[in-house]
Amino acid sequence: QVQLVESGGGLVQAGGSLRLSCTPSGSIFSIDNMGWYRQAPGKKRELVASITRGRGTTYADSVKGRFTFSRDNAKNTFYLQMNSLKPEDTAVYYCRVADSDYVFWTYGSSGSWGQGTQVTVSS
DSSP states (O other): OOOEEEEOOEEEETTOOEEEEEEESSOGGGOOEEEEEEEOTTSOOEEEEEEETTTEEEEOTTTTTTEEEEEEGGGTEEEEEEOSOOGGGOEEEEEEEESSHHHHHHOTTOSEEOOOEEEEEEO
8 A cells, every 4th residue: 555645734825835745655646546535624535636547637616726736756756736725725635546547436434544734725
């Protein structure tokens, strides 16, 4: 099982930016299906952005144009760059990887998850 370590959360004012990082225990070269999720208090967990073999890069409508999901193979890390942050972006953010595109999209909880990092956007 891949271990994922996240970092980069914090407190930021509305309109500001943060960059989240997710580093797997193994080589990132073996990872083709990954995603960033978030869960706000009292709300269901939602998929924010994904990179998968079958669908490429996707974003939730609520973050399109503001968030960018990328990977740096040299640093063995993938990132979620979050710009123009809004108070409604406040949540705990998690990264996830899955062994296959099928598993990623069919079984929303399967695979490996990071420990979560808190993002708080003040108005």
